[in-house]
Amino acid sequence: METNQSTVILGGGFVGLFCALHLSHKHYPHPIILIDQNARFVFKPLLFEFLTGEMESEQVLPRYEELLQGSNVTFRQDTISNVDLVSKRVELGSGLHYNYSNLVLALGSTQGYFGTEGAQENAFAFRTGEDAIALEKHLRQCLLKASQTNNEEHRQASLTFAVVGAGPSGVEMAATLADLLPIWYEQLGGNIKEIQVILINRSQEILTGDINSHLRKTALLSLKSRTVPVKLLLGVAVQTVKPNQLIYKYKDKDEVEVLATETIIWTAGTATNLVIQNLAIPPEDKDKHGLPIVKPTLQLSHFPEVFAAGDCAVVQDHPLPALAQIAYQQAATIANNIKAFSEHKELHPAKPKLRGTLMKLGIKQGVANLFNKYEIQGKIGDLIRNAVYLEMLPTPIHNFKATKEWLTDEIFHQYHKPQSIREYNQEAKKYDWIANWIGGSIMAIILVVGGTFAWRVMRPSQEQPQPNSSLFDHYSRNNPSNSI
Numbered sequence: 001m002e003t004n005q006s007t008v009i010l011g012g013g014f015v016g017l018f019c020a021l022h023l024s025h026k027h028y029p030h031p032i033i034l035i036d037q038n039a040r041f042v043f044k045p046l047l048f049e050f051l052t053g054e055m056e057s058e059q060v061l062p063r064y065e066e067l068l069q070g071s072n073v074t075f076r077q078d079t080i081s082n083v084d085l086v087s088k089r090v091e092l093g094s095g096l097h098y099n100y101s102n103l104v105l106a107l108g109s110t111q112g113y114f115g116t117e118g119a120q121e122n123a124f125a126f127r128t129g130e131d132a133i134a135l136e137k138h139l140r141q142c143l144l145k146a147s148q149t150n151n152e153e154h155r156q157a158s159l160t161f162a163v164v165g166a167g168p169s170g171v172e173m174a175a176t177l178a179d180l181l182p183i184w185y186e187q188l189g190g191n192i193k194e195i196q197v198i199l200i201n202r203s204q205e206i207l208t209g210d211i212n213s214h215l216r217k218t219a220l221l222s223l224k225s226r227t228v229p230v231k232l233l234l235g236v237a238v239q240t241v242k243p244n245q246l247i248y249k250y251k252d253k254d255e256v257e258v259l260a261t262e263t264i265i266w267t268a269g270t271a272t273n274l275v276i277q278n279l280a281i282p283p284e285d286k287d288k289h290g291l292p293i294v295k296p297t298l299q300l301s302h303f304p305e306v307f308a309a310g311d312c313a314v315v316q317d318h319p320l321p322a323l324a325q326i327a328y329q330q331a332a333t334i335a336n337n338i339k340a341f342s343e344h345k346e347l348h349p350a351k352p353k354l355r356g357t358l359m360k361l362g363i364k365q366g367v368a369n370l371f372n373k374y375e376i377q378g379k380i381g382d383l384i385r386n387a388v389y390l391e392m393l394p395t396p397i398h399n400f401k402a403t404k405e406w407l408t409d410e411i412f413h414q415y416h417k418p419q420s421i422r423e424y425n426q427e428a429k430k431y432d433w434i435a436n437w438i439g440g441s442i443m444a445i446i447l448v449v450g451g452t453f454a455w456r457v458m459r460p461s462q463e464q465p466q467p468n469s470s471l472f473d474h475y476s477r478n479n480p481s482n483s484i
Helices: 014-025 044-052 129-148 152-158 168-187 213-224 324-342 378-391 396-412 426-458 471-478
Strands: 007-010 032-036 073-077 080-084 089-092 097-099 102-105 109-111 160-164 196-201 231-234 236-242 245-250 257-260 263-266 270-272 306-308 356-360 366-370 374-377
Touching (some): 007 014, 014 032, 014 102, 014 324, 044 129, 044 168, 044 378, 102 324, 129 168, 129 263, 152 257, 160 168, 160 257, 196 236, 213 366, 356 378, 366 378, 374 378
Parallel strands (some): 007 032, 007 102, 032 073, 160 196, 160 263, 196 231
Antiparallel strands (some): 080 089, 089 097, 109 270, 236 245, 356 366, 366 374
């Protein structure tokens, strides 16, 4: 592992994977090594679709070996035990090590719990495929238990689902569960009116301080109109999380209150990755959370051969939201700058552009806010959201495969709704069908225009795949994002 000209990329998320693919596409002459502890890429914005069954694991959680096939990127599944910036050496959990000429820190963040007692041990996170699988299994067990007990108190605890954190992920989770759980519970013969989905937030409003805050009104209306209306518990601080209880108190009160629930999903906050925390960089080069502050070129100040972006870095004087669309653009900048660095050419600052926001607001319901000018809601908003995300999938081959499978499901398979809430007459069904086809047509235009433009602009080589260009890339070039 002594190849000193290697570019080593730590973390296979949006920044890491797309940076590796960009370098490969540019025929970067030196070894490219991508290291991640998982065998599969996690397309986090679509984890909700994986949970509901709207998309399959191959679409949302593709294997790195598939995505990197035909490229000159070497993938290593391993953990990081130490990064020595002075010696330019990365040590792995397996005992192996790599020396590097350039290093890319793309490890993202971890789930944060604000020191809340019992939260890490007793609440469900939702950041990986394993998290989604574990949550689905637990949810189904709770519903099955509720359908088989005659104890009303136990049944209510099994049917109460608490989501902590009303940022985008919390809102999307609550809206999704409020449509999904009634479907599963009715299949067991249960009364869906007994289900409670509760969204809990420390602030008095949802989406506070978030780039999606302008979608607050739309989100609130959607939460109220789900199959099971979502209840809001705002202005409260969670004190303790127990296996069957959530203990909280309102900010302006001293007494604590108890919510009996067997399901607590934690979406509030993030924490700095331990590898990033342990980097030997001066304190003045870190922010208050321990994240490295990078130059506009995304380099560390005292180690110019090291680049960092995404959730594990802060851009000097220009902090950016932790969105996939930002990470996607930063990855391209890092790849360009690494190539320029190796050729002793001028490096250029990252200038990512926000092109809009997307949110899932229930099963086959969403909102697409394009360029902060056009807000499209409902089924068509969901179609646009999924189409845009599918266009961002890492390679054209995987993009085409996943999109084809999703299109087949959209056109030929209708998601089951509980019979007890099915109130559509024939006229309503007709308009519903028309709406689906209109949405499908819009989606098809997005895919065709975005894909054709990407092909012409990027001119892919026939030897290897390269990062796919999204609809938003198409628009940004002509008009010089689980949110995008």
